[in-house]
Amino acid sequence: MYAVVDIETTGGDGHNHRITEIAVYRTDGQKEIDHFTTLVNPCKSIPYFITKLTGITDQMVASAPPFYEVADKVIEYTQDCTFVAHNVNFDYSIIKGEFKRLGYNYLRNRMCTANMGRKLVNGLPSYALGSLCKHFGISIQHRHRAYGDAAATVKLFNKLLEIKNEDEVFIKKNLPPNITAEQLDALPEKTGVYYLLDNNQEVIYIGKSKNIKSRIMDHFRNYQSMKSVEMTTRVAEIRYKLTGSELIALLLESQEIKEFQPKYNRALRRKSLPWGLYQKLDQGYIRLMVKKTTEGNEPIMHFRTSQSAKGFLHKICKQHRLCQSLCGLYRNVSKSCMLHQLNLCEGACEKLEPPEIYNQRVLEVLDVVQNEESYLLIDEGKEQYQKSVVLIENGCYKGFGYVDEYLLNWGVGAIKEHLGHVEDHKDIYTIIRGYLRKNKVERVVPLKEGFIGDLAE
DSSP states (O other), X not given: OEEEEEEEESSSOTTTOOEEEEEEEEXXXXXXXXXXXXXXXXXXXXXXXXXXXXXXXXXXXXXXXXXXHHHHHXXXXXXXXXXXXXXXXXXXXXXXXXXXXXXXXXXXXXXEHHHHHHHHSOSOSOOSHHHHHHHTTOOOSSTTSHXXXXXXXXXXXHHHHHHHHHHHHHHHHTOOTTOOHHHHHTSOSSSEEEXXXXXXXXXXXXXXXXXXXXXXXXXXXXXXXXXXHHHHHHOOEEEEEEOSSHHHHHHHHHHHHHHHOOTTOOTTTOSSOSEEEXXXXXXXXXXXXXXXXXXXXXXXXXXXXXHHHHHHHHHHHHHHTOOTTTTTSOOOTTSXXXXXXXXXXXXXXXXXXXXXXXXXHHHHHHHHHTOOOOEEEEEEOSSXXXXXXXXXXXXXXXXXXXXXXXXXXXXXXXXXTTBOOOOOOTHHHHHHHHHHHHOOOSEEEEOOXXXXXXXXX
């Protein structure tokens, strides 16, 4: 059973905004079973531009029930159902936040019609609700109202599910000779790391996904090269480890690939990153530069590509008014660097700024990037009332693990006992920094020296 959900809110931030309308439609994947919809009093004013979009006014919600009065209905209508929505993370996180304020841990398996559309329907300029509904000839009555959008999403979901089921039938008919449809059906639609093994029980590929079953089906559906055909036909067994957190999945994937060295993995097999940020003294100026790493020549920071390294250097040049020319980012030596021409560099490229003043800013940058911080990343666990944790202590990666929520009250010492032993690879920091630039964990907790206190919220 599926519960197709849509909400309207006072804004897009779950911490500061509240639900103004909610609609839940239950479906078996073919037809609607029943539904529940209501306006919700957000107990705060609705911004003008939101009213213009949805038509919901302060007057309309003034007599509506607040969320805590309809919470039991939401639980009832989504109980034992997969939570479905268009761009599901938004609706789910807002609703989960509302329940959290009531002291209830709301957990449901999720499916996203936007993601389904991207996978199952090719060539659309947009995978917004309106665009997908237009593609399938579904009319949306009462657009930008929860009950209208949810009703249309039910029809869209049922269409996509029909395609998905046909796709699964095709995949099952074309499975590798040693994989059965039962094995495929038993795979979880959850976040974790998966392992493809051959007849000799050798791990030939390791990957991570927010939906293990879907990702493995992609392997059996899409053959991009002869190597991918060769790999999938060799698969004789599939194993997996659930992680809860996507960041943990990334870290575990990197760790496992380095340990098993699977034949068909490439990027993460190497144990060092080929590009680095270096410094050298040149005519009194400290120059930062990007170059390839070499044996015995440890850089300040490691990077996977020269592009990412230079992108980082460009960023700190702008932030700290460093000279692009001295940093090797501006090659025209007959002119001052571009930032100086824009009055964003103090002219060290033309020796207009004394080395001691310029170097002070460089040292401030180095102090930041070399700062041996200690912090704890707290995120979703594998089970209810559990959290995943990643510990960086004095600049060193100490590993990840899982703890019951109450252990967060006991401090870092108790948490350390639940961390697995890991090797501190330099690309771990690239993985963590890259993930945090694009995603959020539940909490980032800086740890002060000697900290023993309460980590729980």
